[in-house]
Amino acid sequence: MGAIACLAGCDVLKPYTPPRPPAKGPLTFYVSPEGDDERDGLSEATAWRTLARADQVPFRPGDRLRLKGGERFTGGLTIGTGDAGSVPKPVVIDSYGTGRATIAARGTAGIAVYNTAGVEIRNLVLVGDAKAQRSADGISFFNDLGGGRPLNHVRISGVDVSRFQHGIRVGTGPRSTGFRDIQISDSAVHHNQDAGLVTYGPRFTAKKPGYAHEQLVITRVRAYSNPGDPTADDRNTGSGIVLGSVRNATVQQSVSYDNGAKSSALAQEGPEGIWTYDSTRVIIQNNRAYRNRTGSRVDGGGFGLDNNVSSSVLQYNLSYGNDGAGFLVYSGEPSNAHRDNVVRFNYSWDDARKLPWYGGIVAYGNLMRNLEIYHNTVILRSSGIDRPPALRLRNGMSGVGIRNNIFVTNGAPVVDSDTNYTQALLRLQGNDYFSTGDWKLQWGKVRYSDLQAWRQRAGQERMGTEPTGSTADPCLEGTAAPVTDLAGATKLVSTCADQLEGAVKLRSLGVDPGLVDYFGARLSTAPSAGAAQLGEED
Numbered sequence: 001m002g003a004i005a006c007l008a009g010c011d012v013l014k015p016y017t018p019p020r021p022p023a024k025g026p027l028t029f030y031v032s033p034e035g036d037d038e039r040d041g042l043s044e045a046t047a048w049r050t051l052a053r054a055d056q057v058p059f060r061p062g063d064r065l066r067l068k069g070g071e072r073f074t075g076g077l078t079i080g081t082g083d084a085g086s087v088p089k090p091v092v093i094d095s096y097g098t099g100r101a102t103i104a105a106r107g108t109a110g111i112a113v114y115n116t117a118g119v120e121i122r123n124l125v126l127v128g129d130a131k132a133q134r135s136a137d138g139i140s141f142f143n144d145l146g147g148g149r150p151l152n153h154v155r156i157s158g159v160d161v162s163r164f165q166h167g168i169r170v171g172t173g174p175r176s177t178g179f180r181d182i183q184i185s186d187s188a189v190h191h192n193q194d195a196g197l198v199t200y201g202p203r204f205t206a207k208k209p210g211y212a213h214e215q216l217v218i219t220r221v222r223a224y225s226n227p228g229d230p231t232a233d234d235r236n237t238g239s240g241i242v243l244g245s246v247r248n249a250t251v252q253q254s255v256s257y258d259n260g261a262k263s264s265a266l267a268q269e270g271p272e273g274i275w276t277y278d279s280t281r282v283i284i285q286n287n288r289a290y291r292n293r294t295g296s297r298v299d300g301g302g303f304g305l306d307n308n309v310s311s312s313v314l315q316y317n318l319s320y321g322n323d324g325a326g327f328l329v330y331s332g333e334p335s336n337a338h339r340d341n342v343v344r345f346n347y348s349w350d351d352a353r354k355l356p357w358y359g360g361i362v363a364y365g366n367l368m369r370n371l372e373i374y375h376n377t378v379i380l381r382s383s384g385i386d387r388p389p390a391l392r393l394r395n396g397m398s399g400v401g402i403r404n405n406i407f408v409t410n411g412a413p414v415v416d417s418d419t420n421y422t423q424a425l426l427r428l429q430g431n432d433y434f435s436t437g438d439w440k441l442q443w444g445k446v447r448y449s450d451l452q453a454w455r456q457r458a459g460q461e462r463m464g465t466e467p468t469g470s471t472a473d474p475c476l477e478g479t480a481a482p483v484t485d486l487a488g489a490t491k492l493v494s495t496c497a498d499q500l501e502g503a504v505k506l507r508s509l510g511v512d513p514g515l516v517d518y519f520g521a522r523l524s525t526a527p528s529a530g531a532a533q534l535g536e537e538d
Helices: 130-135 451-458 487-492
Strands: 003-005 014-016 028-031 064-068 072-074 077-079 091-096 101-104 111-114 119-122 124-127 137-143 151-157 160-162 166-172 179-190 195-199 213-224 239-244 246-252 255-257 272-277 280-285 288-290 301-305 313-315 318-320 327-331 339-344 347-349 361-365 368-374 377-380 391-393 397-403 406-409 415-417 426-429 432-435 441-443 446-448
Touching: 064 101, 091 124, 137 151, 137 160, 137 179, 160 166, 166 179, 166 213, 179 195, 195 213, 213 239, 239 246, 239 255, 246 272, 255 272, 272 280, 272 288, 288 301, 301 318, 327 339, 327 368, 361 368, 361 397, 441 451, 446 451
Parallel strands: 028 064, 064 091, 072 101, 077 111, 091 119, 101 124, 111 137, 119 151, 124 160, 137 166, 151 179, 160 179, 166 195, 179 213, 195 239, 213 246, 213 255, 239 272, 246 280, 255 288, 272 301, 280 313, 288 318, 301 327, 313 339, 318 347, 327 361, 339 368, 347 377, 361 391, 368 397, 377 406, 391 415, 397 426, 406 432, 415 441
Antiparallel strands: 441 446
16 A cells, blocks of 8 residues: 655655654545645545545544545555554544445455454445456455454445445455454445355365354345356356355345346356355344346355355245245255254245256255254245255255245145155154145155155154144245235235144254244244244243
8 A cells, every 4th residue: 555656865666655644533534526635635625636645544543534425536445454443443434425425446446455454434335347347346355364363343334336346355365364343234235246245264174163254244235136257167156145254143134136147157156145154153034035046057046054054044034036946055065064054934935946956945965964944934836847846855964854834836846855864864844735736745766646645654744653744725825926025925924824734843842943933923832834923922
């Protein structure tokens, strides 16, 4: 960081950083198109004119850089190791006046923060160009310091980031820790090539798992129209929100849609709407993911718990109209690190539109263990010869419980498992399996045409000697009417849930379902299948 100037008596050009104006406390600097870079920048009347001038002064704790709202500034900003904020006195970059200021990057990052934290970025528009869309991030936080201690305090709010390779990216070097106490809210990341919002860290190792970032909260972020890179055959591109290498994170009240349409047709990994990998204790809740696509024959779904994810939850989410699975739980690595996860109180409607080898909910993978899937509602109304099931299971799992869900198809198998799972490895109990066409269920190599035959032969849908589960019509308007928003999810509420039989009491099985259903209503002591429950707890 710093301009290049030749000082008196020098033979070569050397970096030159103008001195800060003398002051005992934090300073506020202003930038305006009507400003002058020869002024001190300390008031609206004496504002600087360019980002290049603002980028020359080192920031100290509590300093603030304010760009005039409604105006456009070419270039970018770099906050480096010589620019120090702190938790009680962060460095703040934001707009002043009316509207948001725009940073128009030219082949570089819009704002790059390197090996420092205590930084807040607020109320700005960041726009890249063709070069930036191939190789630069809109907002980048990167730490490659050693020492094993994450950098504290990152805030990003009220930003709109587009036309970069990644909209917002938080990462580390291969042997470094990352950032702690990260909050990203009320922002939009769109039309970025590879992804909207990404965190990443060092490669995961099962013998000594480490997580680069801690205490991350993402709230009310819109990630849309991030198309993917059609030339990137070696990696996944085109996702909305991706969390890698995090511990204790929440994604909530956010939406991811229309992503992935131009991702590579040859890639072995594809995009998803909102997903996490190599992470632990992640909660993804109260979000929507819809119309997400894939250019290849993999992924393209709504939500995912991918490789090496543990102690994490997908809950109270709505997925619809995606190419791939509504909810994917997958482990492709035999690390024994994918464990203790929960998928509950979610809705999937008309997912797996392009890829029938997925389904509404899909679970499989190497050494995956201790997975609970309960109180979800899945409706698939596919057409064509190959129709996806509501629930797709494959081999590699143990300690799995699938209970009190509603699975609805229009003639496709309600469940399709390529493995003849015994109850010692996987249990289905209390689910409602309904088809508006011929009823089918695939279990290993055997296809069943009624619940009782499957129950008797496979040993599923039983509690001891008592039968559980049903094939009753759950009376969902959404089996015929489209679901396109959160309000539309009311079409997926059973109008005859009290008539469905066979649901089980989860707490009696050692499963804590929480306090509320998808709509926030308190859970009843008499459970029914599906994401919406009747009545309040006694």
